[in-house]
Amino acid sequence: MIIPRRDVLGPALVVAMFLIVGSGASLLLVTPSLSGPSDASYDATRLVLYYSTLPRLATAILVGAALALAGALFQQVLRNPLADPTTLGVSAGANLALVVASLFVPGLLGASRDLVALGGSTIAAVIVLGLGARRGFSPYSLVLSGLVLSLWCGGLSAILTYLNQRYLASLFIWGSGSLSQQSWAIPVSLAWKMAAVAVVCALIVRPLSILDLGDSSSSSLGVRVGRLRFIAIACAVALAAFVTSAIGVISFIGLVAPTLSRLSGARRPGQLIFWSPLIGASLLFCADAVLQLVSGGIGDFLPTGAVTAIFGSPLLLALLPRLKIRHRIQQSSTWIRPRRSHATASIAVAAVGLLLALAISLFVGRGIDGGLSILSGDIASEILAIRAPKVFAALASGAMLAVAGSILQRLTGNEMSSPEVLGISAGSTFGVAIGLFAIAPGLFGQFTFAVAGAIGVLSVIFLSSRRSGFSPERVLLAGIALSAMVDAVVGVLSSTGDPRAALLMRWMSGSTYLVDGPTAVAEMGIGAVLMAMAFASRRWLDILPLGPSPTSAVGISLAKSRLVLFALAGLMTGAATLTVGPLSFVGLMGPHLAREAGLTRALPQMVGAAFIGGALMVTADFLGRMIVSPYQIPAGLVSAMIGAPFLMFMMRKRA
Numbered sequence: 193m194i195i196p197r198r199d200v201l202g203p204a205l206v207v208a209m210f211l212i213v214g215s216g217a218s219l220l221l222v223t224p225s226l227s228g229p230s231d232a233s234y235d236a237t238r239l240v241l242y243y244s245t246l247p248r249l250a251t252a253i254l255v256g257a258a259l260a261l262a263g264a265l266f267q268q269v270l271r272n273p274l275a276d277p278t279t280l281g282v283s284a285g286a287n288l289a290l291v292v293a294s295l296f297v298p299g300l301l302g303a304s305r306d307l308v309a310l311g312g313s314t315i316a317a318v319i320v321l322g323l324g325a326r327r328g329f330s331p332y333s334l335v336l337s338g339l340v341l342s343l344w345c346g347g348l349s350a351i352l353t354y355l356n357q358r359y360l361a362s363l364f365i366w367g368s369g370s371l372s373q374q375s376w377a378i379p380v381s382l383a384w385k386m387a388a389v390a391v392v393c394a395l396i397v398r399p400l401s402i403l404d405l406g407d408s409s410s411s412s413l414g415v416r417v418g419r420l421r422f423i424a425i426a427c428a429v430a431l432a433a434f435v436t437s438a439i440g441v442i443s444f445i446g447l448v449a450p451t452l453s454r455l456s457g458a459r460r461p462g463q464l465i466f467w468s469p470l471i472g473a474s475l476l477f478c479a480d481a482v483l484q485l486v487s488g489g490i491g492d493f494l495p496t497g498a499v500t501a502i503f504g505s506p507l508l509l510a511l512l513p514r515l516k517i518r519h520r521i522q523q524s525s526t527w528i529r530p531r532r533s534h535a536t537a538s539i540a541v542a543a544v545g546l547l548l549a550l551a552i553s554l555f556v557g558r559g560i561d562g563g564l565s566i567l568s569g570d571i572a573s574e575i576l577a578i579r580a581p582k583v584f585a586a587l588a589s590g591a592m593l594a595v596a597g598s599i600l601q602r603l604t605g606n607e608m609s610s611p612e613v614l615g616i617s618a619g620s621t622f623g624v625a626i627g628l629f630a631i632a633p634g635l636f637g638q639f640t641f642a643v644a645g646a647i648g649v650l651s652v653i654f655l656s657s658r659r660s661g662f663s664p665e666r667v668l669l670a671g672i673a674l675s676a677m678v679d680a681v682v683g684v685l686s687s688t689g690d691p692r693a694a695l696l697m698r699w700m701s702g703s704t705y706l707v708d709g710p711t712a713v714a715e716m717g718i719g720a721v722l723m724a725m726a727f728a729s730r731r732w733l734d735i736l737p738l739g740p741s742p743t744s745a746v747g748i749s750l751a752k753s754r755l756v757l758f759a760l761a762g763l764m765t766g767a768a769t770l771t772v773g774p775l776s777f778v779g780l781m782g783p784h785l786a787r788e789a790g791l792t793r794a795l796p797q798m799v800g801a802a803f804i805g806g807a808l809m810v811t812a813d814f815l816g817r818m819i820v821s822p823y824q825i826p827a828g829l830v831s832a833m834i835g836a837p838f839l840m841f842m843m844r845k846r847a
Contacts, residue, residue: 277432
């Protein structure tokens, strides 16, 4: 008796499981269309079946396979288990290119949507890989660059949609990954494009397997490593661009399908490249079939990418403890104590920058003629009474997010940790969304729900990563999975047509437009108390990165200190998210800029990050008020536009 090997049986069982569930749901979906009396309504039902339902299922299979193959190629070539079209910013680049073309050069879309998307994906890939090359293609630098670029592209797309809601309203559902079809044109087009890329991938499978031996060994065996990487990355970028051009962004399949392949037994590169597309195709087929069956008539209006994340995120979280990552991500570098004079000078510069940003934001504005003017005259006090609460609320929120990011990065030893990346801001958003849709609470109620959501996400990350000793790659994977799931739930709520969804979307954009005096005072008071508690914990934050043994040796309770610090980060994130939304980016950028300025000890870094984060949010609020006056661009989105390019410029330095 021949017993199938685990590396074949395991992935095959995963594919079979998804296909069985998806086929059952599809059968229940199409049976009513295949039986019934032959009349006009029956003929219309069959038309819907042949030209909408079946093309949609075929599109799901093709899209799932394409994204999974792209993820497998990225992970193999870059030796990075977190790489996929989403984490590397490729899908976001394609989406931004399509949004810009829709607004400013619609003729390009008529000529070729694929070329527009391919151009955006290529530019994004070149930027991310260029930044990664300067740091030896380390997994941290690649994924950090990709997340930065994704947030920047997503923020710019959101700004363009916000300013042109009449023209781009439908892009919300499409941008979240809509598989709704009205003909066979899209699946047929995807099929031949994927076939062409698949042929190229089949030709490079063997050389890709040799890459595991290392660059020097591969070169000695006749493999042209540079050319091979270029071809593989080009194939992955093309697949992501074709999918984004056709149906929008589906942000989870490219990460979860290779992970499931690895967990189910596939180990060698050839196996991963073979099984990942099959698992991705069956997973998306299953998720979309179940979605159509459950949602009924509103299925066309629910973003499939969001629903897929709801299905896939818990699955990845459940399997995360069993994941064995072959190429471990390195821990952050040791915290080196800088000279006191250098740290003091850096903090002084940051403080002066914050004061300058406050002065400009409070006293400079647009005059009646549209030009710049200094606040003065009889109405100065009235204008200042309206403007000051928004400015100081932005200051408090930016400072809290930056301090929370500093705590998370030191706790996890992971320089990519931040409220935005780990899904903590998304958890706050989820809490506020539940509150808005359930009981419509006031400010205190919203704060309670936001903190509960943030603490909930932190708790799941803590529990799922505790067994691995909070290894950075597992913390990051858990954060990505939770963020995708929470964002998906919010996206589904926002696509229901409920009037409260418009309020939620406006709040998520991070606008300080509705902040009044009491709200600003509450935000400043909460921020002062929480940041004082964080500064008081500086000894813990200096010692915890050294590891469990030194921490226990000096009498610090590891569990207690981590719990308190995680709770502090969650409280600050919840309070800040209420004012500037979940898209701000300050929690990732503030600690990095403070570290680049030489502030590596806990207290100087938190103080410097608070000044930098506050200055960034104040500047973002000022620019959002000035750029398209009398309209206002949300400060949370503007901060991402300011911060991402500056941080990418800083990352160009060699490690």
